[in-house]
Every structure is written in C-alpha cells, then in structure tokens.
Amino acid sequence: MKKYTLDSFSTGGHFGPYGGMYAPEMLVPALQELEAAYLEARADKGFQQEFEDLLRTYSGRPTPLYLGENFSRRLGGARVYFKQEGLGQTGSHKINNVLGQALLARRMGKKRLIAETGAGQHGLATATAAARFGFECEIFMGEVDMMRQRPNVFWMEQLGATVTPVPYGTRTLKDAVNESFKNWIENLEDTHLLVGSALSAHPYPTIVRDFQCVIGHEVRSQMMQAEGRLPDVLVACVGGGSNSLGMFYPFLGDEQVEMIGVEAAGLGIGTGRHSARFQGGRLGVIEGYKSYFLQDEDGQTLGTHSVAAGLDYPGIGPEHAWLHDLGRVKYTGATDSETLEAMKLLMRTEGLIPALESAHAVAEAVRRAPAMRPDQLMVVNLSGRGDKDIFIVAEALGDRAWMEFLRSKVEAADHGE
C-alpha cells in the first residue's frame, strides 16, 4: 500500500519536495523553539486532555454530522452529509487550531498572540482565545478584506484585539501573512504567531493540521454510528487548506475513501481572476514554504480573486501539494457564481447558511452527487457558517431592500452625530 502520511518532524518539515523552513535566520531559532515545545506538548497527556476539554466545553464539540435528506433528494444521487463546523464557537473550524495554539503559547510563556486573517474568521477565533486566556492580541488584515468583512473586524475589536490594516501589495490575506511574520520577527520574546492555516514555514503546517484533525476523527466515528461504514467521498474547500486537511487526514490510509479539495475558481480559470493554485499555479518558495503558487514567470505572486476572502490566497499548504502529486486527493474548482447558487440551494433545502468559503464545497457536491448511487455516502465539510457574509451575499444577489436598509442605517447614524 502506498504511504500517504509521513513524520514531518523527521524530514525538516518537508512533504516530499514541498514544505520546509525557508525562513530568514532571525526567525529560525523561534521556529525551532516552537517545534520543540509542540513535540513536548503533543506527548503530554495533560495538554491533550485540556485541549479536548476546551473543545467540548468552550467550543461545543463534537459538531454534528447531519444528513441532508432534502438536499440529497433534490440532487438525486448520493446521500450527502454535512459536517457542521460552523456550529462551533466563533462560527468556523478556525477555533480548533486557535485553542490548541493558544494553549501552546501559554505553555511557552508568551504574553501576546498575533495572527493574519483573510475572511476574519481566524482573526475572530484568535481574538476570542486571547480574551479567554488573557493574551494581548493584534490581528493583521488586508485593507481590502477589512472593507469586505467589516462585521468580523467589529467583533475582533470588541473582544479587545487591535486590528491593524495592511496597506501593502494586494491588501488581502497574502499581505496580512507577510505583516504578521514581520511583526513576529520584531517581537519574538513575548509573542506567539498564531498561523491560521496549514501553511507557512515548518512546524506550522503540521501543528495546524494536527489540531484540525479532530474534524476527521469525529466524522469517522459519527459516520460509523450513522451508517456503519466509512464514507465514499469527502469534500472540502481549500484556501490554505486547514479544514480540508483536518477532515481528510484521518482517512488518508483508507484508499476506498475518495477526497476532493475545492479551490476558488473565482470568475473562471480562463479569466485569470481566480485562486486555483493547482490549475494556474507553479512551484515556488514564498512566505516560508515550498508549494504551488499563483505567480508570473519571474516568480512574483499574482493578484488572486474569490468572492470568499478566506480562499483568496496565491499559495496552498505544502501537504496538499504532496497529496496532489501522489494523486491521493483530487482538486477541483468552483466559480463565484456556482458557489452562490450552491449556497442558495443549501439554504432553501436544509435551512443551513454556509460561509462563502464552505459553499465552494457545496458547489462540488451539487456537481458530483447526481452521478453517484443512492447508497453512496458523501460528506461535505461546512467549515463555517455564513452570517459574516451577509453584506457580500446581499450585494451579489442584488437585494434592494438590504441596500435600502444600509442606507437608512447610515442616515440614522449621521443624524445621531
């Protein structure tokens, strides 16, 4: 049998040719300190127990695995289950990794958490954990993303975090990642950089994956309980790749389980306005790791596009690049419009409002389920809930009453001043 997992701590963080620790020298000692601290924590039963307890009592795990009977019937194929990560504290899977890393940071004696955020979900989760554990907190967010995800900015600030706008480059997630790295370099002593996706320099991709694996472990036991067997297909959206890897990883050895990662095809691959690294990207070494990146012939990162801020990023986690090359996980894309259609269908059939990021996975289910048999089982990871996307979705759907509501709010606020 082919091997789809490896001990990245014995390979210097390499997944085949991908990953690694391509960091400036001044960061390397900090990354090595983090690696050592994590290995110690991972082997510590007390640490693991505290993590599990927090996930249960604070975040509300396990999240449900829900059979979408109406959705399945409408598509007329596979039985489609939804893993409802959006029901966890802060509304997305991001909290899993954040709670794990917050415990790790406390163990390392750090006083301050910093993080990058795109859609704001990771920033929100980090601000929440900082409030819960008494850390200082600064979140870096591209100016463009702050504009489109204002509700999350508001809540992060209410939770006591400083949200620092990043005015450089494309002013989205990539630039926020750069800024958070730089801030870390300047504050290594007391600060933990809480990376939110399964990417960046080693050991982050492995740490984030490990903390997210709770998703896949739960799916496994919930599916055994519901159907008495493993699922046939797992589907998840892939930005940096943490929710997908968290769900896929515990199933990698089960060759009968097919896995589909869905990238953001934006306005369509042909338009060049997308974030599909495996369709338009090439090998590169950027932001500390080797993987597939959307870049020009010189190696400059390209502007990306997706209706979902959380998928709007030119790189993909190195373990995904490896699984892609091994052929273990298949990668497809969903366009902005396919995503919005899928979101509407899920809302109308099941009353579930997925985050725009997660709706990309739903779009893949819409395409794939009808060609499957009714006795086949699919699991779609709803990595987040869609409340945060109300402004974007209302605008995309051209909802006039919503626009009037916004206008009236602004007028009321103006009069109040």
Add this chain to the structure above:
Amino acid sequence: MENKIDRKLAGLKSSGTHGLMAHIVVGYPDLARSERLLDTLADSGADLIELQVPFSDPLADGPTIMTANLKALEAGVRVADVFRFAEKAAGRLSGVPLLFMSYLNIPFNYGMEAFCRDSAAAGICGLIVPDIPPEETAEGYRGHCLDHGLHPVYILSPSSTEQRVRLIASLAGGFIYCTAMVGITGARDKQQAGLQDFISRVRAHTGLPLALGFGISSREHVLRAAGLAEVSVIGSKVIDLYNQGASEEDSLGRVSGFLRSLRGSAP
C-alpha cells in the same frame, strides 16, 4: 579567479578603513533613476553595493524597502532588466564589488544554476538570499555559487544559537552579514543590547570579515559598528533620504551628503 569582494575587504583592512556597504532596490523608483542612485552611492564612498532584485513578498523587509520593491514592480521591472542593469553597472563601477540580494523565489524560478551563472557573467560577486537557511539545500544554491565564483553571503542574527553560528560560519563565503538586531530592515534609533557579545560569538567561529546591518542610520551608529565589524551596511536610510528629496537632484544630494558624513569627510 580572485573574487573582487575579497580584494576590496583586504584593501580596507590594510588601510585600516571601516567599509560601507550600500543598498538599492533595482528599478526603484525606475530603472534610469536607480542607475543614477547607484552611481551616486559609488561616488560617495560606498565600498560594496547590494542590488536588491525586486520581489512581491519581501518577508524580511520593513515598510521602506518593501514599498520600494512594490513600486519597482509596478514600474514594470523584470528579472531580465535586473541582469542587464547589473551588467552595465559592473562595467561602469569596476572598483565597487556588486552583490545581488534576492528572495529565494526569484532564483528558484529562474533556475538556481542559471541564476548563479548569469549573475557571475554580469559581473556580480556575491549573493545574499535571506530565506535560505543552511538546512535547506535550495536546489544546490551554495554549490552553484561556488562553481561560478560567487560568494554565498549568509546572515546571522543575535538570536542565532551557538550551533547555528558554527554551522553558518562553516558555509559562508566572502563575509558574514550580522544583523545588529532581531528585526526587519528599517532605520532606527535604538540598537540591540548585547551586540558586542553576539559579535564575539561569531568571531569565535570564523576568520571571515563581518558586516553589520539592520537599523544603521547615523554616523554614531557607524562609529559604533566600526568597533565591532569590518563593514557597516546602510540599507533603508538611503531610500528614506532619497524619498525626502524635492527633486531627483535634491534626493541624490541628500544621499551623497549622508554617505560622506558617515566617513567624516562631509563639509
């Protein structure tokens, strides 16, 4: 063939002169003006000059140099332009060894061996690639440098452990670039405590000359650096001064005056 960097550093040593390494981002604010800035630096006493290849995601650079990178890219500067720029510059400035400073993704895309070969052919004497730690082979970076007569210049920081100082010192060519602080590039007033101790730790493992950089932005900093290292690196400060000029002439005058003042030869 002898590397020009070695000859330059040996000359500085024998004359008892503290060296200055200046820095430009090639193509900032555009190719023609960065060429004139380069010549001004060479005329004003820079002993070595780093030519930074503009990159979209410069992970170790503060706002000044990062913005210069992005502006150069906006101005349409390509890697091929940077090689042409370097070749012309090396022809004009035969007495000033030139180095490329680049983030890894540029040579990685270009092809590591081809990048080293073409750099050497253009008259470049050394490479500084801050995101290649010694643990990563980076497509044979070091070997290709040596094969083409380029010095692979490595960076050490006060946070580097004893083990890493030893490892990096054993790989370095030409000189070792020591950062005066744990931080990103940028002009500052404050300098890190324990600098003397850091430099002593490095000296214990190498006979190579040392260049001290990051945050060096005044004559006082340079005087202090002269007591610690063979070379001071002036990076962001040059761009900051350049940006303050009301005209190109004014900008170049500010840069020139500043560089001369560092050696005490200013009016």
